[in-house]
Amino acid sequence: MLPPVSNKLIAHVDMNSYFASVEQQANPTLRGKPLGVCAYLHKHGCVIAASIEAKKLGMKVGMTMAESRKICPSAVFVQNDPPKYRAVTSRVFSILHELTDRVEHYSIDEAFLDLTGWYRDPAEAAWALMRARWRIANEVGEWLRCSIGIAPTRFLAKTASDFEKPNGFTVIDQDNLDEILSQLDLEDVCGIGPRIRRRLERTGIRTLLELKRYPVANLMRLFGKYGFFLWCKLHGMEFEKVQTAEELPPKSIGHSYCVPDRVTREGKVMAVLTRLTERAGRRMRQQGLLAGTVSVVVGFRGMFQNKTIGFSTPISDGVSDFLHLSEPAQDSFTLVGAACDLLREMWQGERVNFLAVTFSNLTPPSQQHRLPLSHSLIRANERISKTERQKSISNAVDLVRDRYGDEAIMLGAMFGSEGEAPDRIGFRKTEGVEILSQN
Ligand SMILES: [Mg+2]
Structure with missing residues (x-):
């Protein structure tokens, strides 16, 4: 319908x-x-x-x-x-x-x-x-x-x-929808690129108005669900x-830090990354979300820093890599483990000037657990209970921090990073933009 x-x-x-x-x-x-x-x-x-x-x-x-x-x-x-x-x-x-x-x-x-x-x-x-x-x-x-x-x-x-x-x-x-659509090029609307345009032109559709008037059933035969949505949108x-x-929900949650030189000298790069991951992870847990993907960016000293809006990502100058988790997660152990694995792959002791960790593919928790097919049911159950245990430890740690402050309880891997990567407001595309004169 x-x-x-x-x-x-x-x-x-x-x-x-x-x-x-x-x-x-x-x-x-x-x-x-x-x-x-x-x-x-x-x-x-x-x-x-x-x-x-x-x-x-x-x-x-x-x-x-x-x-x-x-x-x-x-x-x-x-x-x-x-x-x-x-x-x-x-x-x-x-x-x-x-x-x-x-x-x-x-x-x-x-x-x-x-x-x-x-x-x-x-x-x-x-x-x-x-x-x-x-x-x-x-x-x-x-x-x-x-x-x-x-x-x-x-x-x-x-x-x-x-x-x-x-x-x-x-x-x-x-009243003027058809008139406007007749003046627009197929690629003028969001979502139509050269590939789709070629396929439309092959069926004789040259303007958005012709596309609107095309029978929806035919469009669905050509493009499936996308054809249906496109037709509805034009109507x-x-x-x-x-x-x-x-x-x-935010698209991603992350934390970045311009790393002072002493961090590399003192061998604390891993500790600082762990701290960043913990900070971002805690914000994600506060919002009740799980991450499907973890990414890490490392910038090396002596390179230019490419500051794109909002989030410093030295893409062309540093290295970045990501990892899709086998199941969406929010507990410290999984997140820190993934971030540190990524860093170990990319960094061989060079002097670091920038670190960032980002969680994306964020989802609210589902009640279902995906059972790995290759494991027996019993082993899968063991795995779940381990995940559950890690989740409750993470939550307990957050509760202690809520009450006694961020430094009250730390992962062993964070030792030595005290004072580095202070907290700050995270932002999505526009998060962190405060609205004045409201309320
Ligand atoms: Mg604009």
Whole structure:
């Protein structure tokens, strides 16, 4: 059975050329200039954001600094500054939070708003959002621009905000849906890439409108479930709701640390990694989640540090590796064991300047245990009881720490790492962005 066509009022707000605009806001001498924000200032450093002026000259995200210099010799480059962007995001989002109680912080520069119930129709919602945009320019910074889309679903709201950039404002409703879709390229919507496009074109589908009008049964024969969802999305049927921070489980939880040289000298690299793993593990247990994957990043001294937004990941300069756990886990023993195994594979005693551990594929606990097929039932039961024991020890340790502080009880492997890797707020794409003026 088909889901009903949505009659909700959803908005998508997407800040334009965000990091570059924030830099131009903060530094008036950069305004109106082609500007590239780089992961780090070096000819091999990648541009992670280009200003509107730079985009016009052909600078693209992902180019190296040397490549973009060739295309626009007048370009200015700055190194990215995540705390600055997070501070501006929190001020922008706090304005959006005044429109509705349901705001999803989708990324550092994008938010979905469920305005259903708060505004009578798209026109009233559009008026409120125009005012919010005016407030962003007046109260946060005149150089900050955003594209806004209003539609009955998340998918169409995102399509609407992508329709015009920068500073666009597009409303999609059932009346103009077909007209908008007829102007869009197949690859303009999220999820259609060159491969799917070729298959669609082979059946004679060239525009999104033709795709919408194609019989759903035929699409399902071509693409299975994906064809069904795509068809429903184009018809304005809703599958994904706007999810506020409380409803949205984090995608990953981790902890990183710029390691001072003394740690390697004193032979405490493993101890510091154990501490990082314990800290991140504890946060994950507090949220009642289990990790399916553990990854570790090691940066070596004498290399450049690539600071991407929010989380320092020296991908090209350090080494990173991950491990899928045979079963999702949250206890210290499994997590520390996995992280230390990964480190031992990657590190042979070099001087370390950066360590990070991340848990991902996070899931809430299920009551079912997967029984390994190769083991007899009795051995599987023994294994489960060992897992159960480790889980209860971890939980008991957390309880002691809740009561007597983080240093009250330590794993033996953490000895010597006292004082290293202090706690701090963890963040997902936008976690750690505090919303001002709320409550
Ligand atoms: Mg954006």
